[in-house]
Amino acid sequence: MxxxxxxxxxxxxxxxxxARDSAIRDAAALHFARRDEMTIVDLACGAGSNTRxxxxxxxARQSWRLVDHDAALLDSARTALTHWADAVEGEKPxxxxxxxxxxxxxxxxxxxNADLSRALDGADLVSAAAFFDLVSAQWxxxxxxELARRRLPLYAVLTYDGKESWTPPHKADAAMLxxxxxxxxxxxxxxxxxxxxxxxxxxxxxxxxxxxxxVGSSPWRLGEGDAELTAALADGAAEAxxxxxxxxxxxIADWRAARRNASGCEIGHADxxxxxxxxxxxxxxSIRIGLDPAVxxx
Numbered sequence: 001m002x003x004x005x006x007x008x009x010x011x012x013x014x015x016x017x018x019a020r021d022s023a024i025r026d027a028a029a030l031h032f033a034r035r036d037e038m039t040i041v042d043l044a045c046g047a048g049s050n051t052r053x054x055x056x057x058x059x060a061r062q063s064w065r066l067v068d069h070d071a072a073l074l075d076s077a078r079t080a081l082t083h084w085a086d087a088v089e090g091e092k093p094x095x096x097x098x099x100x101x102x103x104x105x106x107x108x109x110x111x112x113n114a115d116l117s118r119a120l121d122g123a124d125l126v127s128a129a130a131f132f133d134l135v136s137a138q139w140x141x142x143x144x145x146e147l148a149r150r151r152l153p154l155y156a157v158l159t160y161d162g163k164e165s166w167t168p169p170h171k172a173d174a175a176m177l178x179x180x181x182x183x184x185x186x187x188x189x190x191x192x193x194x195x196x197x198x199x200x201x202x203x204x205x206x207x208x209x210x211x212x213x214x215v216g217s218s219p220w221r222l223g224e225g226d227a228e229l230t231a232a233l234a235d236g237a238a239e240a241x242x243x244x245x246x247x248x249x250x251x252i253a254d255w256r257a258a259r260r261n262a263s264g265c266e267i268g269h270a271d272x273x274x275x276x277x278x279x280x281x282x283x284x285x286s287i288r289i290g291l292d293p294a295v296x297x298x
Contacts, residue, residue, distance in 0.1 A: 036061060042066050043119060135188070136191030148206075170255055181196060214273050222264060223263070
């Protein structure tokens, strides 16, 4: 979408939670089943939805480091997590009780370009939600190298895969989607964004680094009960396409009006849990991923 305001993140949280692949989530939980305590780093944490979704499935004592570049979103995360908890036991660090779990949560404002290594310090598990499609292939390569150097597992969910299906169909669907993908490939602060290719790039790069990656599908399936989110999706996509100049304004307006009142849509995402597969073996110093120039990735 065109922004990451707390309002948009709150609007999508329910659809995100329904979409998550339970088998991938359970694989991550099983990996740590014998642990009494662990530390999770959540990259680009937004308003903390990943913590709320994952914490109930991990061990009894959890330390979370929520990392984002946006101080306002970190404040939103603190507020939302405080309201979500059953009890607040402390403020510095924020210490919460949720069911039979105890969570200590630190909020860190970091630039994930300059401070990636620092962001991963102390982690037992690295996690991110709806993030990797926003960064470049080069950033993913650097991230995977750092992850592999530390031999850390990764739980990455809700990575956009480019598949969209709206009901009923519209004659401009294909043109709108192609233009949207071109817009999505623009630099969002990490170089030209990987967009729909992000999941494949992440999996391939990790496997080259000696990881075993388990991947599952996590599409949004929106219906009549998701009218507000559906309308926001239509508005955001139409605004993005308009910025590309690839589709006529009249076509965009017609598509937008139809899609705001669509009876349903499916937006594709993928979830992944990846763990180091071997003890020995150096990480390749240069990995070249073949990308589709039609969507402006390189």
